[in-house]
Amino acid sequence: MSAGVEVSIYPDGPGQPSHGVDDVDFRSGDVVLYVNFFGLNTKKPGLKLSCDDVEIIEDHTHDPWSAWAWSSEADWCVVSLRKTLPVPGGGFLWSPTGHRLPSANGVTGERRTALSDKLASMLLKKLYLEGAPVSKDTFRCPALSGERRIASGNVSGMPDWNAALLSTFPISAWREQRRENHQILTRILAHSEKVNVLQGKFGSEACPFSGFLVFQDEETRNRVRHELIASRIYPAILWPLDEPVLEGVLTEHKELSRLMLSVHCDMRYGKEDMLRVASSIKRALRET
Known part of the structure; x- marks a missing residue:
């Protein structure tokens, strides 16, 4: 919008059977x-x-x-x-249709600093989780600084070291782990009347980003979130629509955003982790 582009919205969202x-x-x-x-x-x-x-x-x-x-x-x-x-x-x-791609941009100083801050934060957080004498503020400060910088300045390329990391990742195995973790969470919560785990539109072929929980009401969502955090499980709210940037957001989408929690299920976690998360959710639901 700041570039002078007129932006309009159309009805579409997670779990919606068809787009508008x-x-x-x-x-x-x-x-x-x-x-x-x-x-x-x-x-x-x-x-x-x-x-x-x-x-x-x-x-x-x-x-x-x-x-x-x-x-x-x-x-x-x-x-x-x-x-x-x-x-x-x-x-x-x-471009799947073969449009000519723009030339790659060089790496700006601001983006290089932002990514260095973010990388430092990632490494410090890893040490913190392993029990090293690192405080939360030690890794949160560079994380917040990097987040502010990464969203500002001119369009930038990717540093070589960031690109080099990509070739070292076992992407297929990580994606399959995410799918399996999501299936564990879904299976354990399948018979709950108080929460629904959003599923892929085409069954087992989908690999959802995380476990998206939709609760029967906002009070239950907030209570479960509080109980999970108390158990050192940190869900996220990834689709907040209380203050949308554009007008015209459907009422049902605003309502859905108030009922949702995102639970991580990526390659950092295994079967035992997901069983603990699912059990914590079930325990919190019994207390609502």
Whole structure:
């Protein structure tokens, strides 16, 4: 919006059976941003736009390795790497339809400092979790500093060391671990009447970003969140819509955002971790 681009919204969200793009009255030159919310989708959406001269950008950040991402027919696809991988920053842009990509930018001083702060924070937090004499403030300060810097300044490239890390990761194994962890959480909470774990739209092919819990009411959500934090389990609220940037957000989406919690299930965790998390959620639900 700060670049002078007119932005409008269309109805779509996590767990929604269908999107509302086909009902939008597009004009020539418009661009659609379509998001694979929380990695819940694995197949191309099959958009039927009202105008041919419209470009499509897909955001595959929450599952860059889905079948949809690999077989996309969008004009452009984007991914933020730090959401699913242990790197402090960086991203990818590609064009499935063969558009010419812009030249790569150099690394700005501001971005280099931001990523260095984030990396220092990641290493210090690892030491903290291993029991080293590191305080929370020691790793939180560079994390917050890096977060402020990473969202400011000019467009920047990725440092070589950040890119080099990518080739060392067992991505397929990590993704499969995330899928298995999500399935454990789903299986244990499947019969609860007070919470629902959002599932991929196409069954076992999906690899959700995390365990997205939808509670029957906001009070239950808040109580479970409090109980989990007391047990040193730290869920996140990733879809806050109480103060949306744009007008027109559906009431049901605002309501859904008040009922949701995100529980990590990535490669850092194994079966025993997920059993503990699921048991803590069930215990908290019994107390509501």
